[in-house]
Amino acid sequence: MTPRIFFHNPGKDLSHLRVMTGAQGVAHAMRQIDPDVFPVYPITPQTPIIQTLSQFVADGLCHTHILDVESEHSAMSAAIGAGLAGARAMTATASQGLALMVEIIYLAASLRAPIVIAVGNRALSGPINIHGDHSDAMLARDSGAIQIFAESAEEAYDLTLIATKLAEHQEVLLPVMVGLDGFTITHSAEAVDLLPDSAVKDFVGPYAYPFPLLDEKKGTYGPFSMPDTYFELKYQQIESLQNVLTVFEKVADDFFHLSRRSYQAVETYRLEDAEAALVMMGSHAGTAKEVVDHMRAQGAMVGLVEIRLFRPFPRNAVKEALSRISKIAVLDKASSPGTFPPLFLDVAASIDKMSKLISVIYGLGGRNVSVAGLQDVLEGIVADRFPNNAACYLFGNKVWHMT
Amino acid sequence: MLEIRFHGRGGQGAKTASQLLAVAFLDAGRYPQAFPEYGPERSGAPMMAYTRIDEQPIRLHAAIIAPDVVVVLDPALIREQNVTEGLDSQGLLIVNTGRSDPTISLSDVEGSVLMVPADEIAQKAGAKHANTVMVGVLAALLGEPSVDQLVTAVDEVMALLPESARDHNRKSVQAGYTYGVSALRVLDDTREERRVQSGLQSSSAAVAVEGTPFARPGAMIRPDDYPVPLTGGWRMGKKPAVHLDRCVNCLLCWQFCPDGAVIIQGNMFLGFDYDFCKGCEICDAVCPTQAVHMVSETTKVGAWGELKEVPTS
Numbered sequence: 001m002t003p004r005i006f007f008h009n010p011g012k013d014l015s016h017l018r019v020m021t022g023a024q025g026v027a028h029a030m031r032q033i034d035p036d037v038f039p040v041y042p043i044t045p046q047t048p049i050i051q052t053l054s055q056f057v058a059d060g061l062c063h064t065h066i067l068d069v070e071s072e073h074s075a076m077s078a079a080i081g082a083g084l085a086g087a088r089a090m091t092a093t094a095s096q097g098l099a100l101m102v103e104i105i106y107l108a109a110s111l112r113a114p115i116v117i118a119v120g121n122r123a124l125s126g127p128i129n130i131h132g133d134h135s136d137a138m139l140a141r142d143s144g145a146i147q148i149f150a151e152s153a154e155e156a157y158d159l160t161l162i163a164t165k166l167a168e169h170q171e172v173l174l175p176v177m178v179g180l181d182g183f184t185i186t187h188s189a190e191a192v193d194l195l196p197d198s199a200v201k202d203f204v205g206p207y208a209y210p211f212p213l214l215d216e217k218k219g220t221y222g223p224f225s226m227p228d229t230y231f232e233l234k235y236q237q238i239e240s241l242q243n244v245l246t247v248f249e250k251v252a253d254d255f256f257h258l259s260r261r262s263y264q265a266v267e268t269y270r271l272e273d274a275e276a277a278l279v280m281m282g283s284h285a286g287t288a289k290e291v292v293d294h295m296r297a298q299g300a301m302v303g304l305v306e307i308r309l310f311r312p313f314p315r316n317a318v319k320e321a322l323s324r325i326s327k328i329a330v331l332d333k334a335s336s337p338g339t340f341p342p343l344f345l346d347v348a349a350s351i352d353k354m355s356k357l358i359s360v361i362y363g364l365g366g367r368n369v370s371v372a373g374l375q376d377v378l379e380g381i382v383a384d385r386f387p388n389n390a391a392c393y394l395f396g397n398k399v400w401h402m403t
Numbered sequence: 404m405l406e407i408r409f410h411g412r413g414g415q416g417a418k419t420a421s422q423l424l425a426v427a428f429l430d431a432g433r434y435p436q437a438f439p440e441y442g443p444e445r446s447g448a449p450m451m452a453y454t455r456i457d458e459q460p461i462r463l464h465a466a467i468i469a470p471d472v473v474v475v476l477d478p479a480l481i482r483e484q485n486v487t488e489g490l491d492s493q494g495l496l497i498v499n500t501g502r503s504d505p506t507i508s509l510s511d512v513e514g515s516v517l518m519v520p521a522d523e524i525a526q527k528a529g530a531k532h533a534n535t536v537m538v539g540v541l542a543a544l545l546g547e548p549s550v551d552q553l554v555t556a557v558d559e560v561m562a563l564l565p566e567s568a569r570d571h572n573r574k575s576v577q578a579g580y581t582y583g584v585s586a587l588r589v590l591d592d593t594r595e596e597r598r599v600q601s602g603l604q605s606s607s608a609a610v611a612v613e614g615t616p617f618a619r620p621g622a623m624i625r626p627d628d629y630p631v632p633l634t635g636g637w638r639m640g641k642k643p644a645v646h647l648d649r650c651v652n653c654l655l656c657w658q659f660c661p662d663g664a665v666i667i668q669g670n671m672f673l674g675f676d677y678d679f680c681k682g683c684e685i686c687d688a689v690c691p692t693q694a695v696h697m698v699s700e701t702t703k704v705g706a707w708g709e710l711k712e713v714p715t716s
Contacts (some may be wrong), residue, residue, distance in 0.1 A: 002546075002587065003543070003544055003545055003546030003587065004471075004495060004544060004545055004546070005545075005546055006404075006405040006456070006471070006545065007405070007433065007456075007458055007547075009458055010432065011431045011432020011433055011547075012432040012433075012458075013432065014429055014430075014432055014433075014434070017429060018429075019422065019425050019426045019429050019435055019437070055563075130441070151462075151464075152462075152464075181464075183438070183439075183440075183441075184438070184464050185464070187438060187439055188436060188437070188438035188464070189421075189422050189425050189435070189436065189437040189438065190435070190436050190437075190461065191429055191434050191435060191460065283464040284464055284465075286462035286463060286464050287462070287463050287464050287465045289462050290462055290463050368465060368466040369464075369465055370465050370466070370468065371463070371465055
């Protein structure tokens with residue numbers, strides 16, 4: 001027998017790329033940013049982020065003070081303290097850890113503390129499960145933190161850089177959660193193109209919090225707010241989140257000039273002239289692109305809308321992207337028992353009511369999301385197999401309409 | 404696109420093998436993706452790792468269900484997992500025969516099967532695990548990446564290990580490659596010679612029917628939900644067995660067994676409960692008369708682990 005030849009073209013020169021997991025990609029971004037303080041508590045599937053970063057610190061490649069705290073609640077508390085004192089603070093967490101942190105993320109947003117939180121998105125207990133879904137992110141949905149979702153290891157790296165600049169932008173000053181799907185991205189090794197250290201340093205710039213605690217002019221941070229001020233302060237926070245839509249575009253543009261890699265709040269794939277489309281976020285959007293290509297090759301008019309910026313929700317961009325699509329399936333990797341899941345509700349509130357819309361819950365607890373399964377969703381909406389607002393579930397290769 | 408699935412147990416280096424191959428393929432100018440699939444996160448638990456290779460950047464983030472190649476690092480897994488799932492007539496199955504009977508074979512595989520005494524090859528090279536040997540064999544059968552690219556990848560992926568461990572793995576990857584090159588000559592012939600050894604057919608674990616409600620509400624496992632072993636795939640291919648003639652009934656094994664898997668009646672030792680034994684080998688270690696022996700899972704023993712003949716070792 002001769003060797004089994006799979007590839008007939010000679011290999012390319014890919015020496016600029018390195019094989020690393022999404023978690024390692026995020027750790028490399030953090031090494032390059034070199035935050036001052038990193039309070040953290042380990043949890044699967046985030047652990048390889050802090051493990052890799054700790055190695056970098058031990059090897060003298062960056063100078064971050066890693067603070068081993070006793071819980072995620074304390075991690076975020078310490079990050080807020082450091083951030084407001086005038087130090088660049090970051091942390092990482094997942095699942096139950098994020099659940100414990102959520103209480104303090106609300107405070108970080110209210111105090112306008114620009115903290116980047118890498119989240120290895122994982123299911124919430126119970127039943128206890130270590131694998132990927134977006135339940136944890138949805139728990140922090142209304143906290144006031146910005147949320148961005150990555151599709152690949154390289155995107156996780158890129159978006160950590162973008163998140164830092166976005167969080168610290170003087171018109172924003174808010175915590176940013178960078179979501180990378182647990183295991184599917186955190187533990188999946190792919191080819192990543194790292195930017196030069198110096199270019200990253202220039203891109204993020206020095207940390208400049210405008211009202212540091214250690215300033216000569218002392219102040220009170222996080223004071224009690226009575227009914228006559230709470231509402232206005234909350235409104236101010238709501239408004240600041242809306243600013244993010246323009247700033248994100250600007251930061252992404254800067255990043256494009258640096259890397260030639262383009263990011264938008266809402267990304268469309270083969271949507272021109274499409275009749276049906278999937279709307280989703282995270283790693284499985286990559287799989288969906290393969291499905292779209294495959295179905296397009298067979299003549300189906302299908303496309304994809306990938307939500308990259310989930311909070312603030314880019315309502316107008318979503319409306320614009322879906323304005324000519326008559327059949328839409330919104331895929332949520334999370335549930336909201338008793339009603340429709342979060343992404344579906346956001347999309348439903350954004351689009352023209354002329355389109356037919358269904359909700360599909362998929363991939364909970366790390367359930368494999370197959371090519372066949374996503375294809376069945378698209379085929380189902382193309383063939384009008386489901387009524388408007390159908391609540392569907394993708395357990396495996398076939399989408400089920402539960403009545 | 405080339406899709407490879409590794410079957411191993413936590414600690415046998417399946418994940419490392421999948422990443423090593425990915426790094427070497429990148430060096431060969433292909434886009435790689437490597438990812439593990441864990442069950443319970445612990446040493447000894449069956450797990451899988453995957454490597455995907457393509458000429459374009461890989462966007463797929465889905466499990467590999469129809470692999471081109473399957474690599475089995477531990478032959479005992481063949482009983483526990485359906486290692487040939489999704490493998491078609493063009494497929495390639497590479498099995499480490501380990502310390503067990505080298506004539507193990509599979510009847511239901513349509514593709515080519517190669518048995519590799521990888522433990523032995525690794526041992527000669529000084530390496531602890533067979534994973535790097537198997538990667539070497541695989542690269543030889545695929546024609547790429549080159550042995551030099553694999554050796555470079557060993558240095559990158561195992562950068563945190565001591566130089567001696569890297570050296571052993573460089574040697575075992577080279578030895579595996581050499582074995583693979585020579586195996587190319589015989590691979591086609593093996594198809595005809597396959598035979599099934601009883602008890603080695605693959606079995607698939609019980610799974611809930613898609614989209615249907617579970618029989619019981621809530622998350623719980625009851626004894627009747629799973630076939631034996633009742634506590635899952637813990638044992639690493641070896642089970643305890645006893646030669647009763649040598650047993651002096653000291654009950655040390657019973658005292659030390661962490662899982663209550665030593666059966667006694669009154670004060671009399673009777674044997675082992677294979678439903679609950681996790682193969683930790685403590686009974687073997689504490690037995691003062693060498694009555695207890697760890698034997699291959701396939702060794703025929705009495706219902707409670709009684710050995711008919713005294714092993715010579």
